[in-house]
Amino acid sequence: xxxxxxxxxxxxxxxxxxxxxxxxxxxxxxxxxxxxxxxxxxxxxxxxxxxxxxxxxxxxxxxxxxxxxxxxxxxxxxxxxxxxxxxxxxxxxxxxxxxxxxxxxxxxxxxxxxxxxxxxxxxxxxxxxxxxxxxxxxxxxxxxxxxxxxxxxxxxxxxxxxxxxxxxxxxxxxxxxxxxxxxxxxxxxxxxxxxxxxxxxxxxxxxxxxxxxxxxxxxxxxxxxxxxxxxxxxxxxxxxxxxxxxxxxxxxxxxxxxxxxxxxxxxxxxxxx
Amino acid sequence: xxxxxxxxxxxxxxxxxxxxxxxxxxxxxxxxxxxxxxxxxxxxxxxxxxxxxxxxxxxxxxxxxxxxxxxxxxxxxxxxxxxxxxxxxxxxxxxxxxxxxxxxxxxxxxxxxxxxxxxxxxxxxxxxxxxxxxxxxxxxxxxxxxxxxxxxxxxxxxxxxxxxxxxxxxxxxxxxxxxxxxxxxxxxxxxxxxxxxxxxxxxxxxxxxxxxxxxxxxxxxxxxxxxxxxxxxxxxxxxxxxxxxxxxxxxxxxxxxxxx
Amino acid sequence: xxxxxxxxxxxxxxxxxxxxxxxxxxxxxxxxxxxxxxxxxxxxxxxxxxxxxxxxxxxxxxxxxxxxxxxxxxxxxxxxxxxxxxxxxxxxxxxxxxxxxxxxxxxxxxxxxxxxxxxxxxxxxxxxxxxxxxxxxxxxxxxxxxxxxxxxxxx
Ligand SMILES: Nc1ncnc2c1ncn2[C@@H]1O[C@H](COP(=O)(O)OP(=O)(O)O)[C@@H](O)[C@H]1O
Ligand SMILES: [Mg+2]
Numbered sequence: 001x002x003x004x005x006x007x008x009x010x011x012x013x014x015x016x017x018x019x020x021x022x023x024x025x026x027x028x029x030x031x032x033x034x035x036x037x038x039x040x041x042x043x044x045x046x047x048x049x050x051x052x053x054x055x056x057x058x059x060x061x062x063x064x065x066x067x068x069x070x071x072x073x074x075x076x077x078x079x080x081x082x083x084x085x086x087x088x089x090x091x092x093x094x095x096x097x098x099x100x101x102x103x104x105x106x107x108x109x110x111x112x113x114x115x116x117x118x119x120x121x122x123x124x125x126x127x128x129x130x131x132x133x134x135x136x137x138x139x140x141x142x143x144x145x146x147x148x149x150x151x152x153x154x155x156x157x158x159x160x161x162x163x164x165x166x167x168x169x170x171x172x173x174x175x176x177x178x179x180x181x182x183x184x185x186x187x188x189x190x191x192x193x194x195x196x197x198x199x200x201x202x203x204x205x206x207x208x209x210x211x212x213x214x215x216x217x218x219x220x221x222x223x224x225x226x227x228x229x230x231x232x233x234x235x236x237x238x239x240x241x242x243x244x245x246x247x248x249x250x251x252x253x254x255x256x257x258x259x260x261x262x263x264x265x266x267x268x269x270x271x272x273x
Numbered sequence: 274x275x276x277x278x279x280x281x282x283x284x285x286x287x288x289x290x291x292x293x294x295x296x297x298x299x300x301x302x303x304x305x306x307x308x309x310x311x312x313x314x315x316x317x318x319x320x321x322x323x324x325x326x327x328x329x330x331x332x333x334x335x336x337x338x339x340x341x342x343x344x345x346x347x348x349x350x351x352x353x354x355x356x357x358x359x360x361x362x363x364x365x366x367x368x369x370x371x372x373x374x375x376x377x378x379x380x381x382x383x384x385x386x387x388x389x390x391x392x393x394x395x396x397x398x399x400x401x402x403x404x405x406x407x408x409x410x411x412x413x414x415x416x417x418x419x420x421x422x423x424x425x426x427x428x429x430x431x432x433x434x435x436x437x438x439x440x441x442x443x444x445x446x447x448x449x450x451x452x453x454x455x456x457x458x459x460x461x462x463x464x465x466x467x468x469x470x471x472x473x474x475x476x477x478x479x480x481x482x483x484x485x486x487x488x489x490x491x492x493x494x495x496x497x498x499x500x501x502x503x504x505x506x507x508x509x510x511x512x513x514x515x516x517x518x519x520x521x522x523x524x525x526x527x528x529x530x531x532x533x
Numbered sequence: 534x535x536x537x538x539x540x541x542x543x544x545x546x547x548x549x550x551x552x553x554x555x556x557x558x559x560x561x562x563x564x565x566x567x568x569x570x571x572x573x574x575x576x577x578x579x580x581x582x583x584x585x586x587x588x589x590x591x592x593x594x595x596x597x598x599x600x601x602x603x604x605x606x607x608x609x610x611x612x613x614x615x616x617x618x619x620x621x622x623x624x625x626x627x628x629x630x631x632x633x634x635x636x637x638x639x640x641x642x643x644x645x646x647x648x649x650x651x652x653x654x655x656x657x658x659x660x661x662x663x664x665x666x667x668x669x670x671x672x673x674x675x676x677x678x679x680x681x682x683x684x685x686x687x688x
């Protein structure tokens with residue numbers, strides 16, 4: 001069995017004519033926390049969807065636990081997804097059921113546990129994200145950060161082999177941020193889950209990462225352990241880690257030259273074009 | 274591009290979407306439910322929101338349409354001295370045409386639009402995605418119970434519509450306009466045949482249910498996941514649903530009652 | 534909403550559907566209204582039944598006593614053979630009674646009216662009414678009228 005739980009080989013993915021990924025290769029080692037960083041809009045969420053088989057690459061292979069995801073049929077794809085837990089950027093809680101039932105959902109779908117066992121598991125998971133008291137609340141009654149933590153509890157309710165976190169730190173106050181960071185680390189160590197964490201929060205991400213990738217414009221610009229990344233002298237990495245606006249990593253979405261753009265309609269100053 | 278090419282492209286697009294939606298619905302209902310208990314629960318929940326919640330509008334409309342039919346029928350028939358036949362007019366019009374068609378149109382507006390909006394919003398808020406990622410097939414979990422509930426509910430609603438309509442018509446004709454109750458019912462019973470009129474009405478309602486619910490769940494599932502996308506999809510559900518009801522009604526009527 | 538309550542409503546909904554079906558079957562289409570058990574059958578042959586249909590009513594003095602069970606063509610006499618179901622409590626129709634196909638109002642339903650005869654013997658199950666009068670067909674009447682009025686001029 002390969003050392004890599006997820007192995008992406010020479011994968012390209014296009015949105016229209018725009019290459020989101022251009023011949024990229026990424027390895028996610030088994031039982032480790034791998035962090036994928038990059039400016040927003042580079043396609044981090046897209047990468048997670050590609051791994052989960054919701055999007056199909058235009059070329060290349062994505063092996064998940066030895067299976068080539070893009071080639072799986074519907075049935076096998078759903079079977080393989082039972083090994084995955086995913087925290088969506090928006091949380092994506094089911095709005096018609098309360099927090100408790102949301103966390104219980106994967107358990108009821110995929111296990112034959114009795115209701116009392118499910119109850120214990122759910123309360124345990126909610127306790128670990130600090131929301132045991134909110135079990136009976138509806139998702140609409142939660143703040144953004146709380147919703148994301150509830151979704152986090154749901155993502156690892158089944159103790160999946162792979163958990164993918166899409167921006168787990170966004171919208172958390174410093175205290176719950178600390179809780180989430182240590183939770184991800186603890187889950188990884190105690191159960192041996194493989195974790196993929198997508199984020200643009202450099203400090204937190206690097207603090208728990210075993211391995212890190214930095215992506216920009218469809219390419220891997222740096223990879224390695226956090227120490228290696230931090231020591232990198234690549235100016236794109238330096239710019240990203242330091243949060244500097246000027247540098248080779250574009251802050252702007254592809255656009256024509258600014259000066260020229262503003263002068264396109266000289267009579268209407270500031271017209272939206 | 275020439276005009277002909279345009280037509281060709283549009284036809285091709287249309288055929289593709291018909292094919293997609295066909296596969297979509299077939300894949301959705303050809304699932305073996307994982308657990309019969311859970312599947313039943315989901316189904317009952319949808320029967321409630323699709324059927325029970327549509328009941329009031331169906332009953333009120335049925336009552337008024339029955340009363341109006343009786344009133345209109347009376348004013349015409351009384352000129353020929355055959356106002357007793359109002360019962361027969363009422364029952365046949367309701368059973369063969371108005372109940373299935375009007376109930377289906379109301380159903381498209383009340384229940385199907387809600388289905389599209391609900392599924393569309395689930396898509397926009399990534400709930401469908403998160404189901405998929407959990408290894409739970411949204412076809413089985415979301416689409417199938419809603420579609421099947423639609424198929425069951427509309428025939429029931431159409432039957433209720435007829436019944437309430439006949440009662441409303443009887444109230445106007447017999448209690449108000451003073452037509453003799455005995456001839457009202459006996460003329461009605463003479464001309465209404467269970468095997469053709471009632472059963473054909475139910476068959477019509479069932480066909481309308483397939484069309485409208487199919488359109489509703491497909492539009493919801495395939496909508497663009499934005500506010501405008503959902504609103505456009507909801508509009509399309511009501512417009513396409515209503516048009517297909519009327520077109521289907523013509524075809525079914527010709528097949529059932531036409532003497533060619 | 535509690536799931537028990539939800540199930541209750543759905544149950545009521547389905548029962549309402551079946552109740553409607555039963556109502557439409559029994560009260561509106563009259564399935565099983567004239568008791569099938571308590572009837573006897575008599576027959577009558579007509580030259581022309583006009584628009585008479587099965588389940589049309591059979592009446593004496595305007596009171597319904599039964600309904601038309603079936604209409605078939607008698608292949609030997611080329612006449613319509615109509616079978617009537619008459620309620621058994623009306624088993625007092627004299628054998629020389631006459632059956633006529635009448636119309637309810639100008640454009641109304643066709644029905645069979647029976648004019649009571651004078652004999653003391655009554656029709657029994659399977660008997661036939663021999664004295665029949667066909668439906669008045671409007672077109673025939675009009676053409677007869679036209680033919681008679683024009684034939685005088687021509688010859
Ligand atoms: N449904 C879509 N259709 C077209 N382009 C999309 C769609 N979703 C995302 N994109 C584009 O793909 C790029 C990557 O998006 P995403 O993966 O969400 O970025 P990230 O998660 O890194 O912020 C963005 O530039 C966005 O414009
Ligand atoms: Mg993202």
